[in-house]
Amino acid sequence: MSEAEHDGKVSHSFSLPFSIRLEPRLEEPPRWFPAVVSLSAIIVALTLGGVIIAMVGGNPFRSYAHIAQASFGSLGVFSDTIVKATPLILVGLACSLAFRMRLWNIGAEGQLYLGAFGASVVVLAPLLPADSPSWLFIPAMLIMGVLAGALWGFIPGFLKARYNVNEIITTLMMNYIAVAWNNYFIFAVWTEGGFQMSPVFPRAAWLPRLTDLAGQYPFLGGLTTHMGLLFGLIAAVVVWFILYRSQWGYEIRLIGDNPTAARYAGINIARNTILVMMLSGALAGLAGMSEISGVVHRLQERISPGYGFTGIIIAWLAKLNPFAVILVSILFGALLLAGREIQPSGIPKMIQGIILVCLIGSDFLLRYRIRIVGRKETA
Amino acid sequence: MAGGEQHENALGGEIQPVVHMWGIVKRFPGVLANDHVDFDLRRGEIHALLGENGAGKSTLMNILAGLYRQDAGTIMVNGKLVHFNSPRDAIQAGIGMVHQHFMLVPSQTVAENILLGLNEPRFLLRLPEFERKISALGDRFGLKVDPKAKIWQISVGEQQRVEILKMLYRGAQVLIMDEPTAVLAPQEIEYLFVTLKAMTTEGKSIIFISHKLNEVMAIADRITVLRKGKVTAAGIPAQGTSRQELARLMVGREVLFQIERKPRPAGEVVLSIEDLHADNDKGLPALQGVSLHVREGEIVGLAGVAGNGQRELAQVIACLRKSARGIVRFRDEVISNCNTDRAINLGLAYVPEDRTHVGTSPNLSITDNVIMKRYRKPPIARGWMLDFIEATRFANRLKENYDIVVPSVETPARLLSGGNLQRVILAREISGQPAIMVAVQPTRGLDVGAIEGVHRLLLEQRQAGAAILLISEELEELLSLSDRIYVIFEGRIMGEVKNDMDEKQEIELLGLMMTGTPLEQIRTGGASHE
Numbered sequence: 001m002s003e004a005e006h007d008g009k010v011s012h013s014f015s016l017p018f019s020i021r022l023e024p025r026l027e028e029p030p031r032w033f034p035a036v037v038s039l040s041a042i043i044v045a046l047t048l049g050g051v052i053i054a055m056v057g058g059n060p061f062r063s064y065a066h067i068a069q070a071s072f073g074s075l076g077v078f079s080d081t082i083v084k085a086t087p088l089i090l091v092g093l094a095c096s097l098a099f100r101m102r103l104w105n106i107g108a109e110g111q112l113y114l115g116a117f118g119a120s121v122v123v124l125a126p127l128l129p130a131d132s133p134s135w136l137f138i139p140a141m142l143i144m145g146v147l148a149g150a151l152w153g154f155i156p157g158f159l160k161a162r163y164n165v166n167e168i169i170t171t172l173m174m175n176y177i178a179v180a181w182n183n184y185f186i187f188a189v190w191t192e193g194g195f196q197m198s199p200v201f202p203r204a205a206w207l208p209r210l211t212d213l214a215g216q217y218p219f220l221g222g223l224t225t226h227m228g229l230l231f232g233l234i235a236a237v238v239v240w241f242i243l244y245r246s247q248w249g250y251e252i253r254l255i256g257d258n259p260t261a262a263r264y265a266g267i268n269i270a271r272n273t274i275l276v277m278m279l280s281g282a283l284a285g286l287a288g289m290s291e292i293s294g295v296v297h298r299l300q301e302r303i304s305p306g307y308g309f310t311g312i313i314i315a316w317l318a319k320l321n322p323f324a325v326i327l328v329s330i331l332f333g334a335l336l337l338a339g340r341e342i343q344p345s346g347i348p349k350m351i352q353g354i355i356l357v358c359l360i361g362s363d364f365l366l367r368y369r370i371r372i373v374g375r376k377e378t379a
Numbered sequence: 380m381a382g383g384e385q386h387e388n389a390l391g392g393e394i395q396p397v398v399h400m401w402g403i404v405k406r407f408p409g410v411l412a413n414d415h416v417d418f419d420l421r422r423g424e425i426h427a428l429l430g431e432n433g434a435g436k437s438t439l440m441n442i443l444a445g446l447y448r449q450d451a452g453t454i455m456v457n458g459k460l461v462h463f464n465s466p467r468d469a470i471q472a473g474i475g476m477v478h479q480h481f482m483l484v485p486s487q488t489v490a491e492n493i494l495l496g497l498n499e500p501r502f503l504l505r506l507p508e509f510e511r512k513i514s515a516l517g518d519r520f521g522l523k524v525d526p527k528a529k530i531w532q533i534s535v536g537e538q539q540r541v542e543i544l545k546m547l548y549r550g551a552q553v554l555i556m557d558e559p560t561a562v563l564a565p566q567e568i569e570y571l572f573v574t575l576k577a578m579t580t581e582g583k584s585i586i587f588i589s590h591k592l593n594e595v596m597a598i599a600d601r602i603t604v605l606r607k608g609k610v611t612a613a614g615i616p617a618q619g620t621s622r623q624e625l626a627r628l629m630v631g632r633e634v635l636f637q638i639e640r641k642p643r644p645a646g647e648v649v650l651s652i653e654d655l656h657a658d659n660d661k662g663l664p665a666l667q668g669v670s671l672h673v674r675e676g677e678i679v680g681l682a683g684v685a686g687n688g689q690r691e692l693a694q695v696i697a698c699l700r701k702s703a704r705g706i707v708r709f710r711d712e713v714i715s716n717c718n719t720d721r722a723i724n725l726g727l728a729y730v731p732e733d734r735t736h737v738g739t740s741p742n743l744s745i746t747d748n749v750i751m752k753r754y755r756k757p758p759i760a761r762g763w764m765l766d767f768i769e770a771t772r773f774a775n776r777l778k779e780n781y782d783i784v785v786p787s788v789e790t791p792a793r794l795l796s797g798g799n800l801q802r803v804i805l806a807r808e809i810s811g812q813p814a815i816m817v818a819v820q821p822t823r824g825l826d827v828g829a830i831e832g833v834h835r836l837l838l839e840q841r842q843a844g845a846a847i848l849l850i851s852e853e854l855e856e857l858l859s860l861s862d863r864i865y866v867i868f869e870g871r872i873m874g875e876v877k878n879d880m881d882e883k884q885e886i887e888l889l890g891l892m893m894t895g896t897p898l899e900q901i902r903t904g905g906a907s908h909e
Contacts, residue, residue, distance in 0.1 A: 023407070246764050250747065250754055258740040263699060264731065265751040266720030 022368045034319075034366055041362035045355040053347060063347070070341040071334035079210065079223040083295060085326075085333030086225075087112070087304065089232035090287035091311030092318060092325040093239050098280040100243060100320050101256040103273060107156065107171025108284040109308025110178030111149040115285025116292045117182050118148025120299040123201045124190045134204040138227075141205060141293055142286070149285015150278040152178060157277025161270035167277070175308070186299060197300035207294035228290030233326070235283060240322040252276060284308060305336070317359050395458055397422050397553055397584045398443065398474070403452035405438050412438040413449070414608040420553060425575060425585045426614070427599035429592075431629055431826030432797055435608040436588050440555045443586075444476035445469030456553075475546030476555040479562075481538050483530045489513070490526040493545045517544055521577045535685070536567035540574075547583075554578070555586045560594055561823075564684040565854060565890040572598050590629070590826060592622045593855070604628040630828045640838060645862065646675030649846035650696070650815050655705035655715070657695050665691040667870040668705070673815070673846040678837065680861030680878070681850040682889050688870040689850045690732060693819045696848070697729040698722040709815060723752050728813035728845075730804055732820045734797065738804045741793035745785060746774040748792050749807045781806035782832070798829035805836055816840060819850045834860060854886060866892035874898025 050060030071081045091108040098105035119141040122128055128140055156170035183196075190198040207227040214221035243249035251272055255262040259269060291303055310332060318324035332352075339348025396419040405413040412435045420426050430436045441447045443454065445463035454461050456472045463469045466476070483492050490510045510526035517524055522540040530538060539559060546554055556575075560568045575585055575598060589595050595602060596617060604612040604625065611628045612620075651672040659665035665688045673679045683689055694700035696707055698719045707715040709725055722729075731737040739748050750759050750770050758769045774788040783802050785795060792800065801821065808816065818837065822830040837860060841847055851857050857864055858878060866873040866889055873892035876885060891901055 245767060247754055247760055248763065250750075250765055253743060253747070254740055254751070257742045258736070260737050261740045261751070263719065264697075264729070264737050266718065266723050268718075 018372050021371045023371060029366060037362045037365050038359060041358040042355060045351070045358035048358075049347075049351040049354050052350065056347075058347075066341065067334070067338040067348075070338040075219070076222060077337070079225045081330060081333045081337050082225045082229055083333075084336045085329040086228040086232050086294070087287040087291050087307045088310055088314055088329035088332055089326055090228075090235060090290065091284050091308050092314035092329050093232075093235050093322055094280045094283035094287070095311045095315035096318065096320040096322060096325055097239055097243070097252075097283065098276055099256075099315055101252045101272065101276050102259075103157075103160070103276055103280070104168045105153070105156075105171050105277060105280050106168055106312065107152065107174050107178075107308070108280070108287075108311045109304060109306065110171070110175035111152045111281040111284035112288035112291070112304055112308050113175075113178040113182050114152040114281075115145040115149040115288030116299060116303055117178075117185065117288075118285060119145035119289035119293055120185075120190070120198065121148075123205050124185075124198055124299065130202045132204060134208075137202075137205040138207065138293070141289055142231075145285045145289025146282045147285070149288065150282040152285070153277040153279070153281020154274060157274040157281075160277070161273040182299065183301065186301060190299060192298075198298045200298045201293070205293060206297055207290065209294070224295070226290070226294035228287075228294040231286055231290055232329075235286065236322040236326055239283075243322070248272075248275075284311070313356060317356070395422075396420055396455075397457060398586075399455040400439070400443065401453055403439060403442060403454075404450045405435075405442060405447060406450050407438075411608050413442070413452075415452070416605065416608070416610055417613060418603055418610075419614060420584050420586060421601075422584055423579045423582055424600040425579055425587055425598055427587045427589060427595040427602045427617070428605065429589060429595055429602055429625060429629060430605035431590060431828065432824060433607075433826070434605040434629070436605055437557065439605070440476065440557065440586065440588060443469065443474060444555055445474075446476075470546070470549050470551065473550060473552035474555070475549060475551030475553070477539070477542045477546060477557065477559065479557045479559075481542050483538060483541060485529070485531040487530060488526065489524050489528050489530065489533070489541050489544075492530060492541060493526075493548050497549070513544060513548065516547060520544075520547065520581065521574045522547075534567075535562045536564070536570065539563070539571070543574075547578075551583070553584050553586065555588065557588045558590075559587070560589070560591065561852075562685060564893050565886065566894055567684075568594070592625050592827075595625070596620075596622060606631055626827055630826070632828075640860065640862075641842065643676050643842060645677040646844065648672045649675050649710060650848065651708045652692075652696070653706045653708075655692070655695060655707065656703040657691050657700055658703060659688075659691055664703075665870050666695070666702070666705075669867070669870065669872055671848075671865050671872060671875075673848050675846050676841055676844045677862045678841050678847045678849055678860050680857035680864040681848060681867055682854060682857050682864055682893060683850075683852070683867040684893055685852055687867050689819065689867060691870075692867070693729065693731070693817050693848075693850055696722075696815075696817050697727060699729075720755075726811065726814035728808035728811060728816040730808055730816070730818040730821050732823070732850075734800050734804060735793075739792045739800060742791050744774075745778070745783070745788040745790055745792060745795075745803060746770050748803055749774050749777050749788075749810075751807060752811060777803075777806040777810060781836075797824050798826060798832075801825060801829065801833065805833065809836060809840060812843070813840070813845055816845050816847045817850070818847065820852065821849070822851075822853065822856060830856075854889060858882065858885065864889065866898075868893060868895045871897075874901075 046064065050064070053060040053063050070077055072078055091112060094108045094111065095105060122137065122141045122144050128137060152174060156165070156167045156174065159165035159170055160167045186196050186198060192199045209226045210220045210223035243252060251262065251267045254265065255267060255269055255272055262269060287307065288303070292299055296303055314325055314328045314332060318328045335348060335352050398418070398420040400419070401417040403413050403416040416435065416439055418439065428436045428440065438447065442449050445466040445468050448464070454463070456474065461472055463472070484495070490506055490513050493513055494509055513526045517540070522544055524533065524537050524540050524544065530541070539562070543554065559571060563571060579585060587595070587599060599617045601614045602612060602617055602620065602625065603610060603614050606629060653670050655666050655669040656664065657666040669688070669692060671679070681689060681692070691700060695702045695715065698714060698717050698721065702715045705715065706713055709727070712725065714722055714725065735741060750773065753759055754765060759766055759773060771788060777783065778785065778788055781802050783806065784799055792803065795803065805821070821837070822833050825833065834856070837847060837849065849857065849860060861878045863875060864878055865875045873895070874897060876888060878885070888901065892898060
């Protein structure tokens with residue numbers, strides 16, 4: 001062993017006058033901090049998006065103004081934004097709940113489709129005669145939608161609990177089954193004159209909309225916001241209550257944070273896996289029911305432009321907080337709506353992507369802090 | 380910077396220190412980990428760095444090993460100013476650190492692990508040649524290991540030797556040993572000490588990080604004590620000091636070493652285990668016929684080197700692991716292979732070995748952590764809901780009664796120090812007034828002051844009539860707390876001793892059992908030994 005070369009001479013060949021260091025945060029940042037970071041991330045994202053718009057020859061300010069105008073500019077368009085946000089709230093909650101237990105339910109899309117199917121059965125099978133009253137139709141559709149979604153959640157939940165089958169794969173694959181299942185009924189069983197859609201539901205099977213009240217309050221005329229929003233808001237409160245004020249929610253949070261500790265506390269993880277997947281599926285199923293009963297009014301192809309997948313992003317951005325899910329959903333609803341106003345694809349999708357990347361990246365700042373340190377020699 | 384020069388000349392000026400650090404300041408968010416620390420190491424000495432957890436020992440040594448960079452202060456190695464940007468720089472300067480948790484690849488051989496990351500051999504492995512080199516190096520320092528053995532096949536003590544060899548092979552002149560005895564049996568510790576001494580005669584210098592006073596007194600030439608980031612004793616010779624004094628320097632107050640264990644007649648048998656067999660996580664037999672019993676008002680120690688089935692035994696008792704054969708009885712009820720919540724309801728408290736991964740939930744609040752075992756029962760449960768106000772009140776009560784130092788009970792558990800976290804777990808387990816308590820390594824990694832507190836809590840429980848099974852690798856702890864001590868080795872009980880014999884004899888007896896000699900064999904075969 002040559003010991004002569006180890007004489008402690010260490011020099012850096014390249015150095016800046018300062019160094020940037022990342023240090024893990026040892027203390028909790030103040031409460032306002034996450035909000036400020038998220039907001040800054042959005043501002044950064046919009047700036048970046050603006051630069052790109054300018055590069056392709058657009059005027060970023062006018063584009064943004066247009067987006068804002070098209071989604072929040074008037075009561076009418078805001079109502080449309082809310083209509084888009086409604087299913088997002090429900091699937092966002094579905095994902096938040098499952099993710100809280102670290103169950104990666106990627107199947108909200110399929111559960112939504114199956115919820116829509118379940119609700120349609122009531123009208124199209126038919127379980128209820130077409131001249132049934134509204135107070136019978138809507139609860140029945142709601143229950144069937146929720147049950148169908150829960151069933152679609154139960155299957156991967158059971159497989160996970162019993163045989164430890166990866167739920168990411170099963171839920172993802174079951175999305176395709178759900179879409180194909182619906183297609184079969186749309187094409188073959190309930191088709192209306194060969195078109196790929198069912199007949200329109202009877203009026204009594206429609207969720208009440210604000211415009212229905214226009215007789216009494218004329219300013220509500222034309223507003224398509226429907227009762228599904230109410231479902232979403234109630235569901236948010238219920239999910240929050242379950243998570244933070246119930247024994248069950250305590251178990252979910254404990255399992256999610258540390259399954260070993262949960263086992264140690266005597267919690268049945270298998271049972272909770274199934275139950276949480278079922279409730280998650282039920283919420284997504286409710287989104288499907290609300291969508292066909294509140295917006296489409298029939299079962300058809302493409303009732304969801306990927307709401308179930310957007311729900312994953314929403315849950316993530318809302319940091320699994322049920323109330324934040326509502327706000328994030330409205331933001332995404334606006335982007336969905338206004339996006340189509342300025343370009344059918346491209347820029348709006350890109351802005352969505354940039355916002356997402358910035359928000360997820362900004363999470364880093366909550367856990368680390370950046371220090372710029374002068375590289376002067378200390379003596 | 381604070382004058383560090385004085386210490387140097389006080390004791391033999393002709394020796395130039397191998398390492399000289401002075402005025403070292405290291406700040407972490409909210410903590411001043413090192414506050415103008417001076418430290419010097421002479422060639423051929425063993426210098427103990429003593430201090431409680433969080434005193435800044437590891438921080439200081441991580442700076443020296445190139446893992447951290449100091450905010451202020453200077454380091455000289457062999458009289459030359461150095462700036463380390465990485466552990467590679469430090470090892471180039473001849474400074475190597477053996478971490479508490481080994482960094483070895485289990486599926487590779489000793490030689491492969493030692494050569495990992497080096498420039499030589501470059502393309503062809505030419506293992507035999509290097510194996511010979513490694514063997515020769517091992518022989519030179521009395522570090523016997525088979526270079527061809529796979530890491531997973533060799534004992535923890537041998538793994539540690541591999542870590543040391545790794546550093547020596549890289550040309551380390553200074554070895555930093557971070558709590559090296561934590562994982563060793565008494566005999567292995569002795570062996571390690573012999574090797575360390577041998578290395579110093581070869582001109583190597585050793586920094587020995589520890590919080591165990593006995594060991595430090597046994598091995599160190601000089602001692603530096605840190606408390607809360609400041610030096611409270613700088614390089615004092617080990618001969619001129621005492622355990623009491625060192626403890627005072629570490630903790631800042633007088634520490635009682637022997638807590639009085641009041642005589643208390645043991646009651647009826649509460650926990651009895653008969654011929655218990657169970658597998659470990661890999662499906663290999665971990666327990667192979669364990670039988671023991673614990674009475675009311677009795678602390679029964681279970682001694683043994685880590686990994687001999689202690690963890691599995693505790694888990695089977697707590698109903699967290701299935702047993703293959705045998706019976707665990709709680710009074711008259713058989714609880715083996717029942718559900719965990721049944722054991723909890725019967726009054727079983729379990730202080731797990733792994734505080735962060737088993738005992739607590741890091742991102743949940745203190746409140747959520749202390750209600751873990753009682754959220755199903757009133758008053759915290761109210762129907763299917765949780766009474767949040769009651770839970771908070773309960774958490775605050777525990778915080779008061781058990782001196783848990785946190786700003787609020789809403790603080791997430793991950794922000795707590797080891798000692799505080801252990802207090803949270805003990806508070807939770809003890810507050811249920813358990814009939815049986817299984818405590819695994821309850822003081823591991825705690826500082827002297829905190830250990831004293833934990834010991835007192837355990838003795839209080841004994842006084843209150845709990846049956847306590849104390850599983851520990853610290854003989855000293857077992858000797859000072861237990862009424863009886865069992866020894867476990869490879870899943871079998873080697874024997875049982877009453878804790879009232881001559882301490883030296885007892886330690887020897889326990890040590891022999893811990894390395895696999897059953898008690899009967901010692902009594903019959905080794906009668907001349909006594």
